[in-house]
Amino acid sequence: MKKLIILSLVSLLFSIAYAQESGKKLPQVSVKTLNGATVNTAELSNDGKPIILSFWALWCKPCINELTTISDVYPDWVDETGVKLVAVSIDDARSSSKVAPTVSGKGWEYEVLLDINGDFKRAMNVNMIPHTFLLNGDGEIVWQHTSFSEGSELELIELVRRLNRGESIN
Amino acid sequence: MQHTKYSIITLMVLLGLSFFLKVQAQGLLEGGKVSGNFQLDAQIYQADSAIGANEVAEKMLMNSFANLIYTQGNFSAGLRFETYLNPLLGYDPLYKGSGVPYWFGTWRNEKFEITVGHFYEQFGSGMILRAYEERNLGFDNALEGAKVVFKPIQAVTLKAFAGKQRYFWDKGPGLVRGIDGDLSINDLFKPEADLKTRIDIGGSFVSKYEANEDIIVNDTSLLILPENVASWAARININRGGFNVYGEYARKMNDPSAFNKFIYKEGESMLLQASYATKGLGVLASAKRTDNMSFKSKRTETGSTLDINYLPALTRQHAYSLAAMYPYATQPNGEMAWQAQINYKIPRGSKIGGKYGTDIAINFSRVTSIEKEVADGETAIGVPGTKGYTSPFFAFGDELYFQDLNIELQRKFNQKYKILLSYIYMKYNIDVIENHPGDPLVEAHIVIADMTYRYDAKNALKLELQHMSTQQDKGNWVQYMIEYTIAPRWFFNFSDQYNYGNDNKSEQFHYPTLAMGYTYGSNRLSVSYGKQRKGILCVGGVCRTVPAASGLTVTLTSSF
Numbered sequence: 007m008k009k010l011i012i013l014s015l016v017s018l019l020f021s022i023a024y025a026q027e028s029g030k031k032l033p034q035v036s037v038k039t040l041n042g043a044t045v046n047t048a049e050l051s052n053d054g055k056p057i058i059l060s061f062w063a064l065w066c067k068p069c070i071n072e073l074t075t076i077s078d079v080y081p082d083w084v085d086e087t088g089v090k091l092v093a094v095s096i097d098d099a100r101s102s103s104k105v106a107p108t109v110s111g112k113g114w115e116y117e118v119l120l121d122i123n124g125d126f127k128r129a130m131n132v133n134m135i136p137h138t139f140l141l142n143g144d145g146e147i148v149w150q151h152t153s154f155s156e157g158s159e160l161e162l163i164e165l166v167r168r169l170n171r172g173e174s175i176n
Numbered sequence: 177m178q179h180t181k182y183s184i185i186t187l188m189v190l191l192g193l194s195f196f197l198k199v200q201a202q203g204l205l206e207g208g209k210v211s212g213n214f215q216l217d218a219q220i221y222q223a224d225s226a227i228g229a230n231e232v233a234e235k236m237l238m239n240s241f242a243n244l245i246y247t248q249g250n251f252s253a254g255l256r257f258e259t260y261l262n263p264l265l266g267y268d269p270l271y272k273g274s275g276v277p278y279w280f281g282t283w284r285n286e287k288f289e290i291t292v293g294h295f296y297e298q299f300g301s302g303m304i305l306r307a308y309e310e311r312n313l314g315f316d317n318a319l320e321g322a323k324v325v326f327k328p329i330q331a332v333t334l335k336a337f338a339g340k341q342r343y344f345w346d347k348g349p350g351l352v353r354g355i356d357g358d359l360s361i362n363d364l365f366k367p368e369a370d371l372k373t374r375i376d377i378g379g380s381f382v383s384k385y386e387a388n389e390d391i392i393v394n395d396t397s398l399l400i401l402p403e404n405v406a407s408w409a410a411r412i413n414i415n416r417g418g419f420n421v422y423g424e425y426a427r428k429m430n431d432p433s434a435f436n437k438f439i440y441k442e443g444e445s446m447l448l449q450a451s452y453a454t455k456g457l458g459v460l461a462s463a464k465r466t467d468n469m470s471f472k473s474k475r476t477e478t479g480s481t482l483d484i485n486y487l488p489a490l491t492r493q494h495a496y497s498l499a500a501m502y503p504y505a506t507q508p509n510g511e512m513a514w515q516a517q518i519n520y521k522i523p524r525g526s527k528i529g530g531k532y533g534t535d536i537a538i539n540f541s542r543v544t545s546i547e548k549e550v551a552d553g554e555t556a557i558g559v560p561g562t563k564g565y566t567s568p569f570f571a572f573g574d575e576l577y578f579q580d581l582n583i584e585l586q587r588k589f590n591q592k593y594k595i596l597l598s599y600i601y602m603k604y605n606i607d608v609i610e611n612h613p614g615d616p617l618v619e620a621h622i623v624i625a626d627m628t629y630r631y632d633a634k635n636a637l638k639l640e641l642q643h644m645s646t647q648q649d650k651g652n653w654v655q656y657m658i659e660y661t662i663a664p665r666w667f668f669n670f671s672d673q674y675n676y677g678n679d680n681k682s683e684q685f686h687y688p689t690l691a692m693g694y695t696y697g698s699n700r701l702s703v704s705y706g707k708q709r710k711g712i713l714c715v716g717g718v719c720r721t722v723p724a725a726s727g728l729t730v731t732l733t734s735s736f
Binding site: 125130 | 243302308309311360374376418420422451486490518532533535537588634664666697698700733735
């Protein structure tokens with residue numbers, strides 16, 4: 007009986023979730039900046055331009071590879087499209103203190119946030135990293151992708167260009 | 177017969193109700209959003225007695241879960257369905273079964289956030305409280321109860337909760353209660369001013385209640401146990417320019433447990449971290465002392481469940497598999513640790529740095545025991561039912577637990593080639609860390625070369641070579657991996673680990689694995705076939721042992 011109720015509830019929610027068009031915005035979660043300040047993720051913005059939100063960690067090889075690859079072309083991306091990349095580290099207390107020195111030492115120019123207990127990760131339904139989201143100028147999540155392979159960054163910037171042209175990318 | 181009839185009626189009513197609910201819900205959900213994720217891991221096992229992979233009676237085992245989150249304005253609710261039919265090897269068999277062990281409802285406005293049901297939480301760096309999950313390791317110590325967050329003014333955040341911890345499909349016996357406060361000095365005095373120096377302080381208090389029980393030690397003495405165990409912690413973070421200093425101290429009242437062999441000693445821990453970061457350079461130094469800080473909501477528990485706190489290891493977590501063969505885990509009963517790291521980028525376009533610059537990272541960490549002396553009025557160290565021992569705060573003990581020196585160079589030559597080179601020198605006390613009494617300290621030298629060649633915008637070939645040389649444990653290992661990727665969807669990968677240096681010639685095994693995967697947006701399917709060595713798998717801050725296995729593995733993950 008209990009199982010039946012759960013089952014029907016779950017299938018109901020699933021059917022609604024899949025039927026839903028986009029328009030989802032970022033949830034309200036508290037994360038830290040590298041200088042110790044607290045930020046509400048619902049307030050992340052880029053003056054009406056798209057945002058790339060990338061979940062990563064120091065122990066994740068493909069994540070480092072993705073952010074290093076984008077780092078080489080990032081100044082060009084910003085000049086051309088006005089996009090901003092927000093790199094959300096899910097490193098916990100073991101290695102979160104290494105995030106700032108590593109980011110600086112690699113010369114990354116991203117906005118970096120610390121999600122030390124995975125609250126933002128959970129609210130965004132991230133199971134595996136790297137997991138990258140693309141937000142349009144209105145802050146709506148319009149695209150997401152897991153994993154990274156060489157060349158994936160070209161697809162990503164192409165999607166940003168299409169957003170800037172006002173095309174739908176769903 | 178009667179029973180069946182009722183079941184059918186119930187089912188029909190439910191179906192009708194769910195249809196009605198769906199229509200209603202779609203109206204109600206106007207403006208509300210549902211999101212979620214799903215993951216399934218299944219493995220078909222083959223026995224391979226040589227590598228120690230046992231026959232699995234069920235042939236196939238599967239773990240799966242799905243999360244659903246509903247959000248409308250200031251309200252959100254969610255649940256997670258989990259099913260283990262039966263749990264994959266390496267996961268606790270107590271997970272066997274299906275159900276909804278996690279659900280919550282949260283309501284928030286500008287000042288309050290109230291959560292009922294299950295929740296995760298961390299105070300400071302987690303030294304006295306951390307409830308979290310690492311699904312891929314089967315770790316979950318979510319609290320079930322209620323939590324309130326209150327922000328009276330912008331500079332202050334207060335949290336309070338009470339709950340019991342998840343224990344597989346059940347809850348632990350201990351009641352956990354806590355409060356935490358965070359104060360931003362800047363926001364308190366000059367909220368609008370963009371001051372160069374930023375100071376944040378915080379403090380927390382956590383208490384555990386566990387009813388008395390009969391525990392007899394030394395064959396004769398019945399222990400008088402504390403039913404309430406209190407702990408507190410204080411922390412400060414100072415940031416100016418590229419400098420950042422963090423300090424936290426935690427203390428726990430006496431808490432005799434199976435983990436500390438029932439000694440009546442207070443526990444303490446201190447963490448200090450200082451870093452400097454400027455474009456192209458990052459430096460970090462940190463130190464930590466841990467003494468008798470295991471904190472569980474069941475005093476007889478010795479496994480990796482029902483932990484109230486989290487004691488992060490102050491060592492680098494390696495990502496390459498041979499380097500990760502000997503991972504360090506904090507010894508909650510006592511350790512002294514320090515770590516230093518430098519990251520530097522030889523600038524782009526310089527003679528040595530090359531066109532794209534070269535990244536250098538050097539990291540060193542060392543962990544030893546703490547010094548222990550006989551406590552006042554006692555006759556020996558660590559006798560159950562006594563005060564245990566005393567320990568000078570700043571003294572490093574004589575026994576080395578772990579040491580790791582690692583150097584990493586990363587360079588991109590042009591649009592097509594890039595390379596990563598790494599050297600690691602590690603000392604690993606396998607006796608203490610893995611509880612192998614009498615085994616000698618493992619000293620290992622590891623070299624890694626990871627090369628990538630990009631054919632064109634979408635196709636790339638990756639070659640990874642690793643070698644580990646050691647005289648101890650299982651001797652030398654070599655690993656190679658070849659991977660072909662077609663962005664952004666496909667990967668194909670073949671790897672082999674070979675224990676060619678094993679002293680016992682008949683145990684010089686190969687562990688080949690063939691894998692491929694397909695990604696479509698946030699949906700990913702991967703399939704691998706091969707052998708997996710017995711070892712320790714770590715994700716984030718936690719590790720679990722994985723048994724030797726052989727067979728076909730399928731992983732499907734999806735977010736929506």
